[in-house]
Amino acid sequence: CGKVMNKVVEFPIKLKKLGQDDPRRVVHSLKVGLAVLLVSLLYYVQPFYNGLGDTTMWAVITVVVVFEFSVGATLGRGLNRILATFLAGALGFGVHHLASISGEIGHPILIGIFVFLLAASVTFIRFFPRMKARFDYGLLIFILTFCLISVSGYREEEILEMAHKRVSTILIGAFTAVFVCIFICPVWAGDDLHNLVANNIEKLGSFLEGFGDEYFKVAGNGESNRAHLQGYTSVLNSKQSEETQANFARWEPRHGKFRYRHPWRHYLKIGNLNQQCAYRIETLNGYLNSEIQTPLNIQSNKVQELCMKMSSESGKALKELAWALKTMTEPCAAASSHITKSRAAANNLTSMFRTSAAAAAGEGGYQVRLQDMVPA
């Protein structure tokens, strides 16, 4: 009982946090309410209702089902729904016509065969990764509309009118959703993807910048700083959301700094490199928590200085790149000078170890790992 009470008390707190984390969520909820209200007016205004009758509900359904958080997602679902309804309606009407001229007994059998074949084959096509990414919803609606039109044609006399009404109500619903979504505080999936990728690069840079201090305990203020370094962990698993956002972004029209055919897939490439880099950083991070003490000979001033320089310079370079990406400007000269400095430190370190052959084995590997990161 106390547990339930706890949950009841926590609920408003959680609600508030959810809204504060991203205020666009509150706006989105109000937008959905508004769109549903707008489309409900169809019921209240007599001329509309006279024209559409019962099928008005398809407009309401369409708004609820199509309205998504970002413009890209809403447009994608809306276009999928409209196109699929139109195509499947036409096909369903054709099949109904074909079946109806084949006699009393032939009619239901022929329609049954068509429904089975179409439902099975389109369901199979939904397994295609490419189809799934962009047209999954459309394929579902295609099956649905085809079955509705062709099967209910067996009973309904005015099948053409039914198909026509269904298409027009869905058009009304989809346009209402898209209109409200675009013209009231729009959330662009493209912007989100852009910021996500740029922020990820920055997080990686922050880690590398702070890693040296933390590893050699220069700052010496312990845990507080270490927690700050852990920002990179979110990069490890951002692949999925990057791909989703990129798929949505492709549907979006020109907005802000983005053209219609902005090269979204390049963000995925950068995202991939970010991930590769994050895997290596995850390993580096393991050294912070390992119980093995840094041996004395590595704490010699020269090696420490080079290692710290290598790490912090590559971190600064990443931050410069993140900034350039964020502002969509050419990476400034500072970025490449940081990279040059980091490379120089790495090369110095290598030659130092080459001369003292004994230590070469382990540290050689260590250095390679950091060098790997620089091009990312």
Added chain:
Amino acid sequence: CGKVMNKVVEFPIKLKKLGQDDPRRVVHSLKVGLAVLLVSLLYYVQPFYNGLGDTTMWAVITVVVVFEFSVGATLGRGLNRILATFLAGALGFGVHHLASISGEIGHPILIGIFVFLLAASVTFIRFFPRMKARFDYGLLIFILTFCLISVSGYREEEILEMAHKRVSTILIGAFTAVFVCIFICPVWAGDDLHNLVANNIEKLGSFLEGFGDEYFKVAGNGESNRAHLQGYTSVLNSKQSEETQANFARWEPRHGKFRYRHPWRHYLKIGNLNQQCAYRIETLNGYLNSEIQTPLNIQSNKVQELCMKMSSESGKALKELAWALKTMTEPCAAASSHITKSRAAANNLTSMFRTSAAAAAGEGGYQVRLQDMVPA
């Protein structure tokens, strides 16, 4: 034009591959066709159609929308849809009643306010991660049904009959989908999750087992073996699909070796450890491709032997654990003996390096990394 032709020629090949990769996809497609066909019979059988009339289409829609690949997903969507329709139908009817006693002018205004508030607040609740994982579809259907019932109540006289018909057709549709899904070649999300996690452990084990040979070029047969080691890469990104499968699995009834409340979230914990291990393996894998040659002093027989033992024994231990998980038996003694051997090799290596202080730095780190892996 040649490009289009290419795509047309490739299409059947891709289709065939899609089916061969997982023949359950073909079966699933046929099952969907069958379920849609079954529910279409409602139109053909006179007594059913007399009772349900136009609303028969809700049964068809429900089958198409609810039928998913795995039993868990289908059950989850079906229950979500039934519960949400029932609750929203009741609430919509209540609101309609409340509004209808408030007079000609008050009626549409009151309904408008309710629709707006409910749509906005439920949309906001959909942002809760927990709600999203299990009840996202139900919340959507809740908004949809509530709007349909309360708004169309303004026009429709027999709103109670409409609500009743909607609930019963959705029940018929959902039961048809679940029935076909469970009783004809069922695909259990729980089984898939179980196998995915066990296979991932095995892949990690295979890498560690083969890594030593590959790194020290013992086998010497080059590329072919290296490609074989890359199986672990799929583990890096399996988090998302593990979580989805676990959410589906929770809906599933007792089947095979799994109880109703099988501890699915433990698979997520193991999956997490698998990922941690895969990150470290990704780094180890980097050494295979690095241009830095293994220095001579590390190729000394003793060090090489210990390193190879450490890696291969921990790989064998992981494979034993994978086998135990797969067959749901207690891990046999072999697993712990492999771990002991691997630990012993690691300790030997450490003490060897402690005595030769110069080399301690790098290899110490190297050994820690492998030791980290053993408990996973």
